[in-house]
Amino acid sequence: MKKYLLVFSIMSIFIVGSMMAVTITIAPPDAQSFNYLQSVIPTFEQQNPDITVQVVAQPNGSQIAALVAAGNAPNIFVGPVSMNYVQNGLLLDFTKMPGYNQIASELITGIFPYNGGVYNIPWMVTTQVMFYNKTIFKLAGLNPDDPPQTFAQYLYDAKKISELPPGPYGKYYGQFFWNEMLQFSWYWGMLEQIYYNFNDAKYPHLIGQYGLSLDFTNPDAHFVDFLKFCKEAQQYSSSGMQQASIFGRNVGMWLQFAYGWTFNLQNSTGGPMIYGKDYGLAPIPTNSTSATAVHWSTLAQRPLIVFKATPEKDAAAWKFIQFLMEPQNELQACEEIGWLTSVKENANNPFFSRPDVKPYVDQLSHVIVTNPFDENPGVTQAVLNAWGQYVVSNSIPTAEQAFQTAAKNAQSALSSSGL
Amino acid sequence: MLKQERNERTRAYIFLSIGLIITLYPFVLMVMSSFMTPSQLLNNPSMIIPMPWTLSGYTGLFKDLNVLLLFKNTIIIAGSVTLLNLFFDSLAAFALAKLKFPGKNALFGFMLFTLMIPGVLFFIPTYTMLYNWGWVNHYRALIIPSFVQFYSIFLMKQFMEQIPDEVIEAARIDGASDPVIYARIMVPMSIPVMATIAILTFMGAWNDFFGPLLYLRSPSMWTVQLGLQMFSSSIPGQNIQVLWAGEVVITLPILIVFLFLQKYFIRAFTNVSFK
Amino acid sequence: MKDFLRTLKRSKWGYIFVAPWIIGFLVFSAYPLWLGIKMTFLNYNLVAPQSIKFIGFQNWINGFTDPLFWKSLVNILYNQAIFIILTFFIALLVAYLLFKISNGNKFWNAFFRSAYFVPTITSVVVVMLVLGNITAPYGPIQTLLVKWHLLSQPIVWNLTPILIMPVIAVITSWMSFGIQAIILLGGMGTIPTEFTEAARIDGAKEGTIFWRIIFPLLRPQIVFIMVMNAIGGLQMFTQVYVNFGVTGGPDQAGMTPVLYIYSEGLSKFQMGYSSTLGFILSILIIIATVITLKVLQERS
Numbered sequence: 001m002k003k004y005l006l007v008f009s010i011m012s013i014f015i016v017g018s019m020m021a022v023t024i025t026i027a028p029p030d031a032q033s034f035n036y037l038q039s040v041i042p043t044f045e046q047q048n049p050d051i052t053v054q055v056v057a058q059p060n061g062s063q064i065a066a067l068v069a070a071g072n073a074p075n076i077f078v079g080p081v082s083m084n085y086v087q088n089g090l091l092l093d094f095t096k097m098p099g100y101n102q103i104a105s106e107l108i109t110g111i112f113p114y115n116g117g118v119y120n121i122p123w124m125v126t127t128q129v130m131f132y133n134k135t136i137f138k139l140a141g142l143n144p145d146d147p148p149q150t151f152a153q154y155l156y157d158a159k160k161i162s163e164l165p166p167g168p169y170g171k172y173y174g175q176f177f178w179n180e181m182l183q184f185s186w187y188w189g190m191l192e193q194i195y196y197n198f199n200d201a202k203y204p205h206l207i208g209q210y211g212l213s214l215d216f217t218n219p220d221a222h223f224v225d226f227l228k229f230c231k232e233a234q235q236y237s238s239s240g241m242q243q244a245s246i247f248g249r250n251v252g253m254w255l256q257f258a259y260g261w262t263f264n265l266q267n268s269t270g271g272p273m274i275y276g277k278d279y280g281l282a283p284i285p286t287n288s289t290s291a292t293a294v295h296w297s298t299l300a301q302r303p304l305i306v307f308k309a310t311p312e313k314d315a316a317a318w319k320f321i322q323f324l325m326e327p328q329n330e331l332q333a334c335e336e337i338g339w340l341t342s343v344k345e346n347a348n349n350p351f352f353s354r355p356d357v358k359p360y361v362d363q364l365s366h367v368i369v370t371n372p373f374d375e376n377p378g379v380t381q382a383v384l385n386a387w388g389q390y391v392v393s394n395s396i397p398t399a400e401q402a403f404q405t406a407a408k409n410a411q412s413a414l415s416s417s418g419l
Numbered sequence: 420m421l422k423q424e425r426n427e428r429t430r431a432y433i434f435l436s437i438g439l440i441i442t443l444y445p446f447v448l449m450v451m452s453s454f455m456t457p458s459q460l461l462n463n464p465s466m467i468i469p470m471p472w473t474l475s476g477y478t479g480l481f482k483d484l485n486v487l488l489l490f491k492n493t494i495i496i497a498g499s500v501t502l503l504n505l506f507f508d509s510l511a512a513f514a515l516a517k518l519k520f521p522g523k524n525a526l527f528g529f530m531l532f533t534l535m536i537p538g539v540l541f542f543i544p545t546y547t548m549l550y551n552w553g554w555v556n557h558y559r560a561l562i563i564p565s566f567v568q569f570y571s572i573f574l575m576k577q578f579m580e581q582i583p584d585e586v587i588e589a590a591r592i593d594g595a596s597d598p599v600i601y602a603r604i605m606v607p608m609s610i611p612v613m614a615t616i617a618i619l620t621f622m623g624a625w626n627d628f629f630g631p632l633l634y635l636r637s638p639s640m641w642t643v644q645l646g647l648q649m650f651s652s653s654i655p656g657q658n659i660q661v662l663w664a665g666e667v668v669i670t671l672p673i674l675i676v677f678l679f680l681q682k683y684f685i686r687a688f689t690n691v692s693f694k
Numbered sequence: 695m696k697d698f699l700r701t702l703k704r705s706k707w708g709y710i711f712v713a714p715w716i717i718g719f720l721v722f723s724a725y726p727l728w729l730g731i732k733m734t735f736l737n738y739n740l741v742a743p744q745s746i747k748f749i750g751f752q753n754w755i756n757g758f759t760d761p762l763f764w765k766s767l768v769n770i771l772y773n774q775a776i777f778i779i780l781t782f783f784i785a786l787l788v789a790y791l792l793f794k795i796s797n798g799n800k801f802w803n804a805f806f807r808s809a810y811f812v813p814t815i816t817s818v819v820v821v822m823l824v825l826g827n828i829t830a831p832y833g834p835i836q837t838l839l840v841k842w843h844l845l846s847q848p849i850v851w852n853l854t855p856i857l858i859m860p861v862i863a864v865i866t867s868w869m870s871f872g873i874q875a876i877i878l879l880g881g882m883g884t885i886p887t888e889f890t891e892a893a894r895i896d897g898a899k900e901g902t903i904f905w906r907i908i909f910p911l912l913r914p915q916i917v918f919i920m921v922m923n924a925i926g927g928l929q930m931f932t933q934v935y936v937n938f939g940v941t942g943g944p945d946q947a948g949m950t951p952v953l954y955i956y957s958e959g960l961s962k963f964q965m966g967y968s969s970t971l972g973f974i975l976s977i978l979i980i981i982a983t984v985i986t987l988k989v990l991q992e993r994s
Contacts, residue, residue, distance in 0.1 A: 025636075031483075031650045031658070056636045057649055062940075062960030063633050065740055066543045070550040084963060088741040180830065183852045183938055239848070243832045248462045263657055267458040338657075377941050385853060385944040393850040409945075416762075427900055431794035435806050438788070441868075445824040446812045465827065465834065507718075510711040520705030526712065533723055534925050535979035536730075537952045539959065540972040543740070544726035564722045567715045570922070574877070577914040581884055597707035611880045619873065626817055644817070666820050673815045674808065681807050 021050050022316045027058040027074035029302075032337040040332070044323050051316045061374075073307040075317045078123065081305060083211075083373040086119050092306035093117035097318045103325055108344050109299055112369045120303035120372045121321055123330070124339035127297045127367050128193050129281045129359050131246055131257035136172060140164055140252070147253075147282040149295075151197070151229050154253065154285045158236040161252035169250040169269060174236030176245055176254045182388040185377040189300055189370065190256045191387070194230070196296040196368060197286035198222040204296075204368045206379055207414065214414065216383070217407045225287065227399040230391045239392075249273070255284050258300070259340050259360045275356035283363060299367035302339060340364070378413025382406055449670075453477070453663040460659050476664030483661065484650055486643075486668065493642040494672075496561050496631075497624035503566040504620045505613055511567065512575035513605050517587060518597065527576075530569050546633060560634040565624070571616045578612035579605060614680040622673050643669040734970040740963035753970035763971060766942075766949040767978070769859055773950075774927045776863040777870075782919065784867065785874035790904065792875065793882045807879075814872035822936050825865050852937070855947035862933050862948070874919050881915035882908060917990050924982045928975070931956065951975045 028034050034055060041053045056074055059067055064081060067073040068090060085091055094100050095118050103121065104111065111118050134144035140160045148154040158174025166172065181187040188206070195216075196204050203221035207214060216223045238244035238251065246254050247268045265273040273279050283295030304324070306317045323329060327345040334341045335351060340360055346352065352361050383406045389395045390402035448467060452460060453476045455469040480486055514520070515527055545564065554560040582605070590600050606613070628644040635641055641649070647665040650658065737749050757763060788810055796803055813821070827833050831848035839845040851857040885908060893903050931952040934942070940957035942949030955975070959968030 034649065054636075055638070057632055057638075057641070057645060060629065060632060062956065063629070065960045065963060066546040066633065069543050069740055070547040072550055072555065082961060084961070085741065088739070088963075090741055179850070180826075182850075183943065185939060185941060239832045240830065242465065242827060242830060245462070264461060267456075267461045269458065269462045377939060381939075381941040381943075388850065388853040389944065393853050395854060413941075421894060423894065423900075428794050428798055431791040432798075432802070435788075435791050435795070435810075438791075439809055442810055442813055445821060445828070446816055448824055449816070449820055507714045511715045514708045514711035518705065518708035518711070520708035521701065523708070526716075530715075530719070531921075531925075531983070532976070532980060533719065533727075535976045535983065536727065537929050537931075537955055537972050537975060539931075539952060539956050540730045540969055541723065541726040543959075543965070544729045545722065548725065564718075567718045569715075572715065573922075574918055577918045578880070578884075581914060597711075601711075611883060615876055615880055618876075622815055666817060670815060670817065670820075674812070677811055677815065678804065678808055681804060 021052070022312050023052040023054060024075040024313055024316050024320065025054045025056045026076040026320070027056050027078065029058050029079045030337075033078060033333075036333050036336045040324075040329060044320060047323075048316075048319060051319065053320055068307065071309075073309075075306060075309060075313055076320065077305050077307065078302060080303065080372050080374050083371075083375045085305075085307075086114050086373055090307055091119045092308050092314050092317070093119060094121060094306075094318070097315075099318075099322060103322065106325070106327075106343050106345065108342055108347060108364050109367055110369055112371050114373075120301070120305050121325065122299075122301040122342045122372070123304045123324060124302040124334050124337065125342045125364070126259045126300050126339050127360055127363050128190075128256055128258045128284065129297065129363055130284050131254040131279060131281060133246065133249065133252055133279050134276075135249070135278055136161055136164075136252045139167070139172075144280065147280060148285050149282075149293075150289055151285050151287050155229070155232055155236075158233060158252060162236040167250065169248055170244070171250065173238045173244050173251045174253065175233050176251045176256075177230070177234060177237050177391075178241055178245075178256060179388070179392050180240040180242065182384050182392070185374075185380040185384065188380045188384055189298060190258075191230075191384075192370075193284055193297040194255055195223070195226045196298070197284055198226045198229070200286070200288065200294065201296040201368050205371070206383060206410065207375055211375065212414075214379070214407065214410055216410075222287070223406075224399045224403050227387065227390060227402055229287075230387065231399065234391045246279075247273075249278075257281070259357070260338055262356065263338060281356065281359040283359075283366070294366050295363075296366050296368060297363055299364070299369045301342070301370070301372050303372040305372075376413060378416070379410040382409035382413055385409070446670075449663065450667055453660065453667045455660060455663070457660050460663070473660070476660035476662075477668075479658070479661040480664045480668065483658075484646060484665065486646075486665075488639065489641060489643045489646040490672070492558075492640055493625060493644075496558055496642060497621050499558075499562045500565050500624040501617055501621045503562070504568055504571055505617060507567045508571040508616065509575055509606065509609065509613060510601065511572045512579055513601050515572070516576045516579035517582075517584070517605070531573070534569055549634070555634055556636045556640065557634075558640070561624075561627070561630050568620065571620060574616060575609065575612050579609060582608050618673075618677050618680055621676055625669075625673055730969045730972065733966045734973060736966045738965040740959070740965050742963075749966070753967050754974075756967060757970045757974050760971075762946060762949065763951065763954060763974075765946060766951045766954045769947065770928055770930060770950045773859040773863045773930065774923070776860055777867055777927060778920075778923050780863065781867040781871050781874060782923075785871045785878055785919075786909075788871060788875040789878035789882060790908075792879050796879075796883070807876075810875060811872045813868050814870065816869075818869070818932055818936065821865070821869055822933065825868065826937075829861060829865075853944055855943075855945040858943055858947045862937070866930070866933055877915050877919060878912060881912045885911050913990075917987070920986050920990060921983055924986045925979055928979050928982060 026037060028037055037055050041055070044053060045051065058077070058079065059074070061082065064073060064077075064085075068085075100118075104118075107122065109122075109125070111120065111122060130147065132147050137144040137157075140157070142157055142160060148157050154175070161172055161174040164172040178187070178190065181190070192204065199221045203215045203218055206216050215221065244250050246257070247264055249269050265279075275281070284297055286293045286295055304321050306314060306321070308314060324333065325343065327343050330341060330343050331346045331349060331351065333339075334346070341347060341349075341352060347361050347364070352358070386396065386402045386406035386409070389405070390399060396402045396405060448465075451467050451469055452464060454472050454474070455464070456471065456473050456475070459466070459469065515523060549555060549560050549564075586604060587600055590604055595603065626644060627642075628648065631642045631645040632648075635645065638649075647662065647669060650665070651662055734753050735748060735750060736746050737753070738746050792807055792810065795806060828835055829851060830836070831850050836845060836848045840848060849857065851861045889907050890903055893907055898906075929952050930950050934948045934950050934953050935956070937943070938948045940953065940961050942953060951971070952975070955968050955971045958964050958971065
């Protein structure tokens with residue numbers, strides 16, 4: 001009898017143990033995240049012996065559909081996916097998971113909600129500030145410690161810089177837009193922060209809250225003013241990164257300088273650029289002349305999302321997410337991968353207090369949380385195309401016409417999205 | 420050799436040399452970029468000449484990316500697909516070109532039709548099917564479904580039709596059966612087209628990115644295209660010289676395969692004798 | 695009956711040789727094909743399979759009346775008209791030149807053949823990147839065109855609807871002429887030298903020899919190339935996807951039928967509609983192929 005009891009207990013432990021052993025997959029978007037995950041997974045697996053985490057290659061946007069159809073989607077996916085997955089209920093709602101409130105309260109900024117639920121956890125974030133070249137400012141007779149605060153001042157400074165005679169690095173450009181990327185819908189994420197500051201972030205998104213109407217067509221959004229500003233700024237700009245960029249030391253200012261670009265300053269012409277000596281950082285200008293005006297920027301995120309599978313796998317995935325969001329782990333990820341922290345506790349860490357990083361952390365108090373899901377690339381593309389045709393290729397003559405074109409094409413993209 | 424022919428040949432050399440500029444420019448740019456410093460890649464990529472030259476792209480490639488493993492995996496897959504195709508496609512092409520059997524033309528027409536259906540439609544059902552068979556994360560998922568390709572059969576058929584029937588008839592009279600005719604006559608006489616198919620098939624499998632991305636989960640099984648893509652960083656500019664070096668290195672094998680196989684082209688042409 | 699069986703027995707090897715291919719087709723193509731046909735009568739949402747409904751011919755009606763689908767067809771025809779002609783004549787010229795030197799120095803022969811095949815083996819990613827830079831507003835080509843006064847100012851072709859297809863046709867042409875040239879070269883190599891020798895002794899000029907003797911004997915290769923152009927060209931996808939994503943660029947000028955099918959099925963998850971469009975496209979490709987074959991068989 002005792003023998004059978006022993007065998008039975010051992011068997012049940014094995015059976016229950018193997019039932020509890022769960023394998024989940026996580027799909028990161030790039031090599032740094034990949035390496036980081038490989039290095040921390042052993043620690044996690046030690047703390048959670050019944051969970052195995054496997055890192056897999058991140059499937060291409062539409063391949064996710066095939067994986068989902070077969071039931072083989074990665075459990076955790078790092079990065080934006082189409083809004084369709086949220087709307088069709090394929091993603092895990094984190095508000096239903098234990099310990100969610102604690103994670104949410106630790107974040108510096110809010111999370112973009114959908115229909116009362118939360119479907120992404122911002123693992124790391126980034127935002128933009130204005131980069132300006134102090135050496136060029138001095139050359140142009142501008143005060144290097146007084147960067148422009150309004151768009152009018154910005155244009156004035158850009159004009160003065162572009163009137164300089166060519167220097168050791170060639171012709172000087174007042175400012176820069178990365179126009180080569182206009183054909184890709186993600187590029188709106190590099191222009192929208194400028195647009196925010198034309199309407200004090202009251203109409204930051206292109207599409208309205210319920211996805212049924214366009215927000216940027218509202219006259220108070222000042223989209224036309226935004227277009228006009230860009231057109232004039234383009235006059236003082238190179239045609240794109242191929243022709244001249246801030247890294248060539250011949251461009252005065254850049255409004256699209258997100259935190260991740262800092263790395264490239266090491267590869268500037270003539271050696272690395274030094275903060276404070278060669279360049280400075282300041283918030284993006286606004287169209288308001290008030291001294292207390294807020295300078296806005298976007299909060300772009302590295303969202304962690306979970307494709308629902310079985311309850312055990314979902315729970316295991318959530319456990320791993322909680323692990324990644326622990327302050328010291330998140331900090332290490334930010335350091336290795338080159339993004340800003342999303343966790344309050346880390347904002348005061350010496351790593352983020354360095355003089356060339358602090359402006360970004362400060363900027364985090366004035367960000368608009370963007371939708372981490374690809375909402376409607378057709379709408380974004382319509383806006384970018386009109387912008388490009390008016391600002392860059394001059395095939396649309398006036399800002400009003402460009403606005404009409406954008407509105408018309410965006411509306412038809414919205415209507416045909418079949419919601 | 421007539422003087423006229425020699426003049427024509429000289430003229431051909433001249434035109435071909437001029438055309439090299441257009442043909443090789445992107446490739447040369449790619450090779451040159453692999454020797455450029457990150458600073459030059461960021462600021463002056465179109466200058467063509469690296470100033471200064473650096474090997475950091477290549478050292479980074481072999482240090483951070485397990486290139487040899489990626490090569491091994493890709494050779495296994497591409498090599499298998501090529502060999503299987505050479506065998507099965509030439510058999511089918513021979514049958515279509517020279518053998519008589521009822522329903523042959525209908526079969527050819529129907530198979531031609533299947534090429535006209537955009538591959539996109541097959542994509543999801545095929546993945547679901549192979550996933551249910553447990554083939555995900557195995558090489559066979561990339562090899563077996565591609566073991567025959569109609570494109571190759573079609574090309575070989577066109578070529579084989581030009582081989583004179585008399586040669587085959589003569590062999591038949593000597594008592595050779597169809598398999599013997601295939602092995603002793605068709606294959607040796609089809610070397611040029613088989614070399615072409617070998618190059619194209621190998622290249623297609625070597626350059627395939629979406630297939631491996633979908634079916635090869637573990638990094639230890641990744642192919643060169645997949646490994647290189649996964650190595651790219653989201654931060655623009657980081658590792659870029661390694662990526663260029665990577666592009667050069669993964670193009671080399673195909674170039675070598677081509678250089679090697681086109682010797683057979685020449686040999687086949689000089690041996691051709693139709694009487 | 696006996697005759698029939700005897701015919702079958704004699705054809706035994708024919709059937710055996712095509713059997714692997716048929717089996718491969720049945721397993722890997724027939725099943726997805728069958729599923730696809732079934733789907734055209736459903737409104738199947740890929741990620742919400744529980745909501746499948748039978749809707750008869752609704753998808754087909756929508757497909758035939760979909761203005762964006764027809765626009766994508768116009769786009770691809772515009773693109774292919776330029777591509778097919780451009781690529782074929784370049785390939786023919788290159789093949790002929792390579793043929794002319796094939797009797798000469800072995801090293802240069804191998805060198806030039808490899809060099810002209812390089813565009814084909816360069817990866818699509820690298821090609822789009824490099825050619826994208828070359829054709830950019832301040833890239834080498836446009837700078838030269840402006841200097842020679844052929845262009846008044848640099849153009850951003852990626853944002854100019856009418857230029858998108860032609861530029862992509864030229865880029866694709868660059869990538870594909872190598873394969874066509876190799877195929878034609880293979881064909882030229884099988885032409886018995888007695889024909890051209892005889893003509894030369896008769897005093898014929900180079901042009902005559904080429905167009906009267908060599909070109910007509912390339913018929914099988916030309917048929918192959920043109921049919922594959924009809925079939926493959928109408929399905930162009932990768933170049934526009936890499937360049938514009940699923941939106942198809944400004945005014946959808948870069949939208950090709952397969953890109954549209956892809957976006958409907960895999961981005962919007964409308965598998966039923968996307969399958970229908972796929973089959974409509976196939977029908978159109980069949981028509982195009984038949985026309986191509988008929989035209990090429992006429993010339994004798």
